[in-house]
Amino acid sequence: MSERLTIAVPRGALFQGTLDLLDGLGIDTSEVRSNERRLLFADQGIVTMRPSDVPTYVEHGSADIGVTGKDVLLEQSQRKVYELLDLGYGQCQMVVAAPDRGDPIGDALRRLGRVRIATKYPRLAAEHFAATGRQAEIVEVKGSVELAPLTGLVDGIVDLTATGKTLEENNLRVVETIGTCTARLIANPVAHKLKAEQIDSIVERLRG
Amino acid sequence: MSGHHRSVAGKPATSRTAIPPGTRDVLPEEMRELRAIGDRMRAAFEEAGYGEVHTPALEYEEVLLRGDARAAGARYRTFDERGLVLALRSDMTIPIARVVATRYADAQPPLRFSYFARAWRATERGVGEPREFLQAGLELIGVAGADGEAEVVALTIAALDAAGLRRHRVGVGDGALYRSLLGSFGVPEASHVPMLEALSRRDLVGLEGQVDRLGLGEAERDLLVRLPQLRGGREVLDRADTPGLDGLRALHERVEQRGVADRVIFDLGLVRELGYYTGPVFEVYDPAVGFALGGGGRYDDLIGRFGRDLPACGLALDVQRVHLAQAAEEALG
Numbered sequence: 061m062s063e064r065l066t067i068a069v070p071r072g073a074l075f076q077g078t079l080d081l082l083d084g085l086g087i088d089t090s091e092v093r094s095n096e097r098r099l100l101f102a103d104q105g106i107v108t109m110r111p112s113d114v115p116t117y118v119e120h121g122s123a124d125i126g127v128t129g130k131d132v133l134l135e136q137s138q139r140k141v142y143e144l145l146d147l148g149y150g151q152c153q154m155v156v157a158a159p160d161r162g163d164p165i166g167d168a169l170r171r172l173g174r175v176r177i178a179t180k181y182p183r184l185a186a187e188h189f190a191a192t193g194r195q196a197e198i199v200e201v202k203g204s205v206e207l208a209p210l211t212g213l214v215d216g217i218v219d220l221t222a223t224g225k226t227l228e229e230n231n232l233r234v235v236e237t238i239g240t241c242t243a244r245l246i247a248n249p250v251a252h253k254l255k256a257e258q259i260d261s262i263v264e265r266l267r268g
Numbered sequence: 269m270s271g272h273h274r275s276v277a278g279k280p281a282t283s284r285t286a287i288p289p290g291t292r293d294v295l296p297e298e299m300r301e302l303r304a305i306g307d308r309m310r311a312a313f314e315e316a317g318y319g320e321v322h323t324p325a326l327e328y329e330e331v332l333l334r335g336d337a338r339a340a341g342a343r344y345r346t347f348d349e350r351g352l353v354l355a356l357r358s359d360m361t362i363p364i365a366r367v368v369a370t371r372y373a374d375a376q377p378p379l380r381f382s383y384f385a386r387a388w389r390a391t392e393r394g395v396g397e398p399r400e401f402l403q404a405g406l407e408l409i410g411v412a413g414a415d416g417e418a419e420v421v422a423l424t425i426a427a428l429d430a431a432g433l434r435r436h437r438v439g440v441g442d443g444a445l446y447r448s449l450l451g452s453f454g455v456p457e458a459s460h461v462p463m464l465e466a467l468s469r470r471d472l473v474g475l476e477g478q479v480d481r482l483g484l485g486e487a488e489r490d491l492l493v494r495l496p497q498l499r500g501g502r503e504v505l506d507r508a509d510t511p512g513l514d515g516l517r518a519l520h521e522r523v524e525q526r527g528v529a530d531r532v533i534f535d536l537g538l539v540r541e542l543g544y545y546t547g548p549v550f551e552v553y554d555p556a557v558g559f560a561l562g563g564g565g566r567y568d569d570l571i572g573r574f575g576r577d578l579p580a581c582g583l584a585l586d587v588q589r590v591h592l593a594q595a596a597e598e599a600l601g
Contacts, residue, residue, distance in 0.1 A: 119558065120558045120559075121557060122558070140559070142469075142470035142472065143470065143471045143472055144470075144472050144473070145472070145473065244473060249470070249559070249560065250553045250554075250555070250557070250558050250559065250560065251558070252470070252499070253499055253533050253535055253553060254533075256500055256533075257500075260497070263497075
């Protein structure tokens with residue numbers, strides 16, 4: 061087996077923070093930073109992908125370890141990956157938000173017995189409403205979730221927000237906070253045993 | 269039915285042609301390779317005195333529940349003509365425990381059995397997760413403690429050697445260790461289940477948060493956080509600095525005598541999902557693939573539930589995964 065670890069790095073909001081982290085570990089990321097379109101950096105042991113794909117590559121062992129958001133891990137809770145460390149950066153809130161006028165979610169529940177919720181996190185949203193004893197119809201969307209309540213598609217949304225700015229600009233307000241999400245270090249279960257030393261040395265340095 | 273069975277290319281599968289999710293057809297080329305691997309492992313088992321047994325695919329659900337009530341949700345069920353509930357077995361260990369207690373009620377232990385059999389487990393996991401799988405396994409009945417476990421571990425390694433793998437390892441942990449630590453630190457029972465659940469998923473972030481909320485002393489806290497991260501050779505048993513490891517120390521001694529100590533990884537966070545394990549648990553890995561090839565452990569209470577009190581341990585390999593690992597090793601050269 062190759063001794064070098066393959067690391068799955070999320071592009072998007074966690075990209076810079078993750079590259080900074082790798083720099084701190086002595087991994088040269090300059091090539092990754094200067095190549096927007098390249099995905100695989102074999103010399104550095106880095107593969108880049110969207111955050112929601114990180115658990116997939118790590119679960120299958122195509123990457124030994126990886127960084128992704130807790131939101132992704134909650135949504136993909138069936139993935140067999142080990143969650144090793146809370147990396148602290150990329151902090152966001154998972155929230156329920158609704159149009160800023162009145163109480164559309166409460167109204168829908170009272171009058172229609174159920175609320176319609178748009179989200180990119182169908183599993184997480186369904187669990188949240190089930191756990192709080194409310195019937196919800198979950199509408200999965202791929203793009204900007206904020207649009208859904210504005211057009212009358214749904215009564216509210218479940219989404220990740222960092223500053224709340226996008227919500228505000230679309231006349232939405234946070235009505236519940238489900239939890240805080242940060243970047244997490246995850247590992248493939250087999251690599252966690254067979255490459256224990258390399259993984260532990262990274263975890264120890266990151267724990268500081 | 270008469271007439272046209274031939275499918276039209278590109279036509280979506282219908283209920284007339286589909287197979288249930290998690291099942292698959294095996295065609296001759298793959299079957300030949302699977303058969304070859306199976307034959308070589310079978311020969312290794314037979315040579316070590318593990319005679320092959322077979323049991324019905326369908327058992328009375330009541331019988332399987334006696335073995336492990338928690339696995340019940342994952343079983344496929346049907347009824348017989350009298351309305352009795354039948355279930356497809358979800359592993360071979362429970363049926364073999366039944367066989368030992370009924371067909372070998374007076375036989376002098378130890379007893380050694382092997383099997384090549386299909387088992388079925390329903391799953392909530394996504395597309396592609398198998399629900400029917402071919403297991404190759406062994407059960408050693410009537411040998412308590414490290415002697416029994418070392419024999420099972422060594423024979424598993426030998427069988428995989430025979431199957432053509434070169435880099436496989438066996439992870440060994442103690443499924444009862446963490447629970448007994450929680451008990452000895454006076455952690456309330458209500459916290460055990462969520463903590464053991466986080467441990468079995470190796471949600472180490474979640475586990476650490478739960479440990480912190482217990483308000484334990486620093487030494488206890490550190491041990492509960494550190495233990496699931498300890499894995500490696502014999503040295504982790506010393507580094508762990510906790511009682512309850514004598515069994516694993518003895519196991520190390522025995523696998524060393526058998527010359528396979530370098531293939532064994534002690535993993536103090538290892539727990540297995542099945543409910544009947546009572547002590548050491550095993551998992552089998554190959555660096556060429558990212559998933560475990562199989563697992564097992566000691567189940568000293570199981571056969572007693574069927575009427576004959578005997579210590580036992582065993583291990584099952586997923587033959588298709590062994591095949592994947594063998595092909596991946598071959599590709600790596």
